[in-house]
Amino acid sequence: MVQTEDRQQDASLAELLQRATEQTQTLVRQELRLAQLELREKGRRAGAGAGLFGAAGLTALFGVGALVAAAIIGLATALDAWLAALIVGAALLALSGVMALTGKGQVQRATPPVPEQATESVRADVDEVKERVHDR
CATH class of the missing domain: 1.20.5 (Single alpha-helices involved in coiled-coils or other helix-helix interfaces)
Incomplete structure (x- = not known):
């Protein structure tokens, strides 16, 4: 049972x-x-x-x-209309040039698209682990 x-x-x-x-x-x-x-x-x-x-x-x-x-x-x-249009057009082109150069600088600072701080941190961690393994 x-x-x-x-x-x-x-x-x-x-x-x-x-x-x-x-x-x-x-x-x-x-x-x-x-x-x-x-x-x-x-x-x-x-x-x-x-x-x-x-x-x-x-x-x-x-x-x-x-x-x-x-x-x-x-x-x-x-001013004459053509001169007014020329002045405004030149000012707009100058503004776009400044923005393009500023944008180019920002893109250059962002490249290469690798997380540099994280990469360095991982490398430091790997080096630390290697060091501790060799010490034992």
Whole structure:
């Protein structure tokens, strides 16, 4: 009778383990489905946000064009229109040159795209481990 009880306990333990495994698998599948749905929704929102950013940039470009036209028209009250346009155009080209040189400097400082501090830290860690291994 004791053996029968042990077998029943073993069988019930096996059943419990099987149920736990099945429930864990089901839970993992459900969590993955939830994650997929959540990522899909976030992707839609990110796409809409990116579209709005693009539209904002295009609208800003038109606004800058209108301001440039206003600057030319404003200068044209004191100068000939062609001279006003030439002055505003030259100022815009000078500004774009300064921005290009500044951007070039920023890009040069960012290259090569290697995390130098992290690389140095890892090298120091490796050297420390090598040192301790050789000391033993």
